[in-house]
Amino acid sequence: MSKREKLIAKLKSKPKDFTYQELKTLMNLLGFYEWNNGKTSGSRVSFINKKKKIIIKLHKPHPNNILKKYQIDLIIDAIKNLK
Numbered sequence: 001m002s003k004r005e006k007l008i009a010k011l012k013s014k015p016k017d018f019t020y021q022e023l024k025t026l027m028n029l030l031g032f033y034e035w036n037n038g039k040t041s042g043s044r045v046s047f048i049n050k051k052k053k054i055i056i057k058l059h060k061p062h063p064n065n066i067l068k069k070y071q072i073d074l075i076i077d078a079i080k081n082l083k
Helices: 003-012 020-029 069-079
Strands: 033-035 044-049 054-059
Touching: 003 020, 003 069, 020 033, 054 069
Parallel strands: none
Antiparallel strands: 033 044, 044 054
16 A cells, blocks of 8 residues: 555544645655745645646644644545546
């Protein structure tokens, strides 16, 4: 099982410990890049896949690095039809 498949399986299991770093790694493996609008964007980021024309917008989790349940649900829904 590849790293991509392992991260997708972990994400779909809706864990309570999925980190933002894991999300960045997964998004990169799926062809997304992270974009924020400089200093004025605060913790708001977008993951953009130009080929598939998909934009996922969310806030970086803080003060810790663990994604919230609604963020995991949003990402699962956005990447569902990516293959």
